[in-house]
Amino acid sequence: MALTNETIKERLIAKFGDEVSHFEEPYGFLTFAAPKELNLKVLQYLFDDEELRFQFLTDLTAVHYPDQAGRELAVVYHLHNLTDNIRLRFKVYTSIAQPDVFTATQLYSSANWMERETYDFFGINFVGHPNLKRILNVDEMDYFPLRKEYPLEEQTRVDKDDAMFGRGALPAAANRGTIETPRHDREARVPASGTPGVEQGKQDWPTDTTKV
Amino acid sequence: MSAEQHIKLPEGSIEKTTTTLNLGPTHPATHGVFQNILELDGERIVSAEQTVGYIHRAFEKLAERRPLYQITTLTDRLNYCSSPINNMGWHLTVERLLGVKTPKRVDYLRVIIMELARISDHLICNSVVGVDSGAFTGFLYVMQYRELIYEIYEEICGSRLTTNMGRIGGFERNFTNAAFEKIEKFLAEYPAVLKEFENLFNRNRIFMERTIGAGPISAERALNYGFTGPNLRAAGVDYDVRVHTPYSSYEDFDFEIPVGSTGDCYDRFLVRNGEMWQSLRIVEQAYRKVQDMKGSEAEIFHADAPAYYLPEKKDVYTKMEALIWHFKIVMGETEIPPGEVYQSVEGGNGEVGYYLISDGGRSPYRLHFRRPCFIYYQAYSELTKGAMLSDAIIVMSSLNLIAGEMDA
Amino acid sequence: MARPVRFNIHPIKADVKDNISMANMPEGYSGEGFFTTNLSSVVGLARKNSIWPMPFATSCCGIEFMATMASHYDLARFGAERLGFSPRQCDLLMVIGTIAKKMGPVVKQVYLQMAEPRWVMAVGACASSGGIFDTYSVLQGIDQVVPVDVYVPGCPPRPEAILDGFMRIQDLVGQESIRRRHNEQYKELLQSYGIQ
Numbered sequence: 001m002a003l004t005n006e007t008i009k010e011r012l013i014a015k016f017g018d019e020v021s022h023f024e025e026p027y028g029f030l031t032f033a034a035p036k037e038l039n040l041k042v043l044q045y046l047f048d049d050e051e052l053r054f055q056f057l058t059d060l061t062a063v064h065y066p067d068q069a070g071r072e073l074a075v076v077y078h079l080h081n082l083t084d085n086i087r088l089r090f091k092v093y094t095s096i097a098q099p100d101v102f103t104a105t106q107l108y109s110s111a112n113w114m115e116r117e118t119y120d121f122f123g124i125n126f127v128g129h130p131n132l133k134r135i136l137n138v139d140e141m142d143y144f145p146l147r148k149e150y151p152l153e154e155q156t157r158v159d160k161d162d163a164m165f166g167r168g169a170l171p172a173a174a175n176r177g178t179i180e181t182p183r184h185d186r187e188a189r190v191p192a193s194g195t196p197g198v199e200q201g202k203q204d205w206p207t208d209t210t211k212v
Numbered sequence: 213m214s215a216e217q218h219i220k221l222p223e224g225s226i227e228k229t230t231t232t233l234n235l236g237p238t239h240p241a242t243h244g245v246f247q248n249i250l251e252l253d254g255e256r257i258v259s260a261e262q263t264v265g266y267i268h269r270a271f272e273k274l275a276e277r278r279p280l281y282q283i284t285t286l287t288d289r290l291n292y293c294s295s296p297i298n299n300m301g302w303h304l305t306v307e308r309l310l311g312v313k314t315p316k317r318v319d320y321l322r323v324i325i326m327e328l329a330r331i332s333d334h335l336i337c338n339s340v341v342g343v344d345s346g347a348f349t350g351f352l353y354v355m356q357y358r359e360l361i362y363e364i365y366e367e368i369c370g371s372r373l374t375t376n377m378g379r380i381g382g383f384e385r386n387f388t389n390a391a392f393e394k395i396e397k398f399l400a401e402y403p404a405v406l407k408e409f410e411n412l413f414n415r416n417r418i419f420m421e422r423t424i425g426a427g428p429i430s431a432e433r434a435l436n437y438g439f440t441g442p443n444l445r446a447a448g449v450d451y452d453v454r455v456h457t458p459y460s461s462y463e464d465f466d467f468e469i470p471v472g473s474t475g476d477c478y479d480r481f482l483v484r485n486g487e488m489w490q491s492l493r494i495v496e497q498a499y500r501k502v503q504d505m506k507g508s509e510a511e512i513f514h515a516d517a518p519a520y521y522l523p524e525k526k527d528v529y530t531k532m533e534a535l536i537w538h539f540k541i542v543m544g545e546t547e548i549p550p551g552e553v554y555q556s557v558e559g560g561n562g563e564v565g566y567y568l569i570s571d572g573g574r575s576p577y578r579l580h581f582r583r584p585c586f587i588y589y590q591a592y593s594e595l596t597k598g599a600m601l602s603d604a605i606i607v608m609s610s611l612n613l614i615a616g617e618m619d620a
Numbered sequence: 621m622a623r624p625v626r627f628n629i630h631p632i633k634a635d636v637k638d639n640i641s642m643a644n645m646p647e648g649y650s651g652e653g654f655f656t657t658n659l660s661s662v663v664g665l666a667r668k669n670s671i672w673p674m675p676f677a678t679s680c681c682g683i684e685f686m687a688t689m690a691s692h693y694d695l696a697r698f699g700a701e702r703l704g705f706s707p708r709q710c711d712l713l714m715v716i717g718t719i720a721k722k723m724g725p726v727v728k729q730v731y732l733q734m735a736e737p738r739w740v741m742a743v744g745a746c747a748s749s750g751g752i753f754d755t756y757s758v759l760q761g762i763d764q765v766v767p768v769d770v771y772v773p774g775c776p777p778r779p780e781a782i783l784d785g786f787m788r789i790q791d792l793v794g795q796e797s798i799r800r801r802h803n804e805q806y807k808e809l810l811q812s813y814g815i816q
Contacts, residue, residue: 026551026552026553027308027309027551027553029553029554031552055435056435056438057438058438058556058563058565058582059554059565059567059580059582061567061580063569063577063578064578076567078554078565078567078582082435082449082451082456085456085457087554089552089554108436108438109433109436109437109438109590109591110436110437110438110587110588110590112590113586113587113589113590114586114587117586121272134265135264135265136264136265136268136619136620136757137265137268137722137757138265138721138722138757145270145273145756145757146272146273150756151756152270152273152274152276152277152754152755152756153754153755153756154755154756154760157760160754160760237723237726238676238705238726238730239705244677244678244679244682245678245723265720265722266678266720266722266723266726267678267679267717267718267720267723268720268722268757269718269720269753269755269757269758270753270755270756270757270758273755273756274753274755285752286752288680289679289680292679292680292683293683336683336686351690352690352691355686355687355690355691355692356690356691356692358687359687359690359692362687372684372687372776372778373680373683373684373776374680374775374776615678615679616679616680619720
């Protein structure tokens with residue numbers, strides 16, 4: 001019998017009970033979440049089980065949801081069963097105050113640099129990682145750039161005038177605190193997956209370009 | 213062989229028994245910027261530590277600022293040797309999110325372009341492996357045919373390298389007769405060139421002695437390291453995204469997947485050559501299929517999705533609906549469903565994945581690129597353990613490390 | 621909408637005499653067995669037709685540079701046959717591609733390792749001004765760290781554009797005064813970059 005999303009879901013619920021939750025299938029891709037303490041157990045189970053055999057880690061990344069208190073950072077694992085050709089998405093949520101997640105490097109060697117990249121961008125501390133330091137940014141950088149509160153542009157540059165680019169008032173000196181940029185001072189919008197409530201699209205461009 | 217056999221240091225000495233050699237980030241132009249700090253014991257490598265990020269351009273943060281149709285320009289610059297594949301992969305991702313179905317002719321045209329891009333990527337990689345082992349002629353010879361591929365791109369989208377080709381839902385204009393003539397010319401002339409390139413390298417004794425046994429990897433280790441693409445196929449695993457999860461009508465084509473056995477540099481070279489032959493087959497089949505379409509079917513070059521595909525400019529200036537659609541698309545007021553989607557395509561180096569989380573707005577909430585080069589470069593220290601220094605160079609170039617894809 | 625095909629389908633038979641250009645003699649007085657001119661003109665003529673570039677290729681523009689080096693848009697016919705990869709042996713630093721902040725000190729270090737007279741060419745939009753990457757990690761133009769002589773815009777610039785930039789460098793090299801590297805203005809320029 002071919003492996004289907006239903007079977008995987010049943011096996012997971014049979015093994016982990018109600019620890020695994022938020023089962024969804026956006027665009028046919030089975031997605032679920034589990035508490036962060038269980039991430040290695042779930043990954044190990046998916047790896048070892050003879051029927052499930054998710055032995056290829058396609059991708060490991062994170063997403064920042066600033067408005068879900070206590071669950072701001074989501075670590076997302078994309079797994080692939082190459083023999084039966086099924087993909088799976090597994091999410092663990094952690095709070096931004098204490099972003100500790102167990103590392104998957106023992107199981108998948110490819111997780112090594114992917115976790116370093118996730119640490120570099122979001123600040124998630126992977127417990128047990130052999131070499132958790134910044135990989136893509138300069139080592140001296142003291143903030144985690146892909147978090148939503150930080151702007152895209154470098155704040156110390158003096159040659160490009162933000163007002164000309166429609167980006168409100170930004171201080172000239174480096175200010176790494178919570179910078180209100182027009183992109184982010186709307187109400188929060190989070191996608192359907194994993195959290196209740198959906199915000200429909202609001203306009204993306206700044207409304208007030210007169211601030212200099 | 214350990215250092216203790218050759219060098220005896222007195223107790224408490226602070227000297228090391230190995231030499232530290234810093235390979236990069238500036239090394240001979242062809243590779244791109246990444247650094248390897250090698251510990252050498254004489255000529256043998258004891259350990260290697262990689263540093264990347266010298267060309268980190270923050271694509272993922274930049275993508276949160278751009279509307280979906282402007283992110284194509286960012287995807288060009290990932291694997292810039294085969295940028296059309298990245299472009300098409302992005303369009304497929306967005307089309308999956310939006311639920312847009314492209315007609316067959318668009319799919320076949322996309323297949324032609326993607327396979328030409330794959331040939332151009334493998335040409336760079338293989339000729340550079342030749343250059344690094346001392347054979348410059350192959351590089352000069354095949355670059356001529358890369359120029360012909362560039363001319364084909366120019367006929368279609370206007371640009372040679374960073375193509376920004378196609379739109380969400382299809383192409384921006386129909387392929388011109390000139391483009392088809394150039395594709396025919398390519399199909400007619402290229403097989404002889406590839407044959408001659410193979411004659412120069414495949415059974416060349418010097419090349420074989422340089423590359424056989426350099427940087428082998430077993431299939432289990434390769435899978436554990438997340439290898440995909442020609443590097444994985446050289447190790448013996450026939451995983452190809454085009455066959456496993458066909459996109460853009462790849463299931464309509466008949467082609468094989470060349471697979472190696474030991475995963476060393478020679479196998480990777482041969483797998484890439486084999487893939488170029490298969491790509492040529494696919495282009496021929498796709499070209500036949502497109503030429504067989506007649507009449508009004510031959511004029512289709514985009515999907516019927518007025519909410520996402522910009523209307524023709526002359527309609528915008530004359531018709532009300534077209535003007536409204538144009539305004540809505542550019543200002544981001546069309547229906548973009550919130551949700552998350554993961555789409556992958558077979559790029560020149562393996563599975564290029566796009567993980568897009570949309571919150572219903574004009575730009576993505578989060579876009580993550582699954583970049584094969586970044587993932588398999590980790591294995592470099594394992595591949596070169598105990599190898600000689602010159603093997604390290606050959607391994608680096610045969611892995612086809614593209615810095616833009618590595619750092620994104 | 622058929623468009624007439626113009627390029628490369630039916631190539632014209634080229635005549636070799638169309639493709640050779642002779643370097644012009646500098647102005648001066650000549651007579652039976654002697655020729656007088658400025659030293660700087662002669663030195664400039666020699667230097668400009670034998671520049672040894674160092675390609676500091678980082679990204680997509682690097683592939684266009686490889687195309688420039690290859691036989692179709694041959695860079696060697698301008699005298700830049702030998703690409704050096706060691707800055708100690710090169711005259712022209714061609715920075716081709718995006719320079720991230722992590723790479724900035726490396727560019728500076730390579731520039732310092734070059735011996736006078738040295739020129740710098742910024743190839744591509746990213747090297748000139750940061751290009752499309754106005755982000756926290758990209759240096760907005762290499763002229764933040766090294767003085768640049770010629771900027772070649774484009775993303776990526778066509779090989780012809782790179783060759784045009786190279787010819788501008790040749791003009792600069794040919795007309796440079798011998799005393800230029802010793803005068804006050806040049807020293808001030810280097811001081812402003814923090815280079816002694």
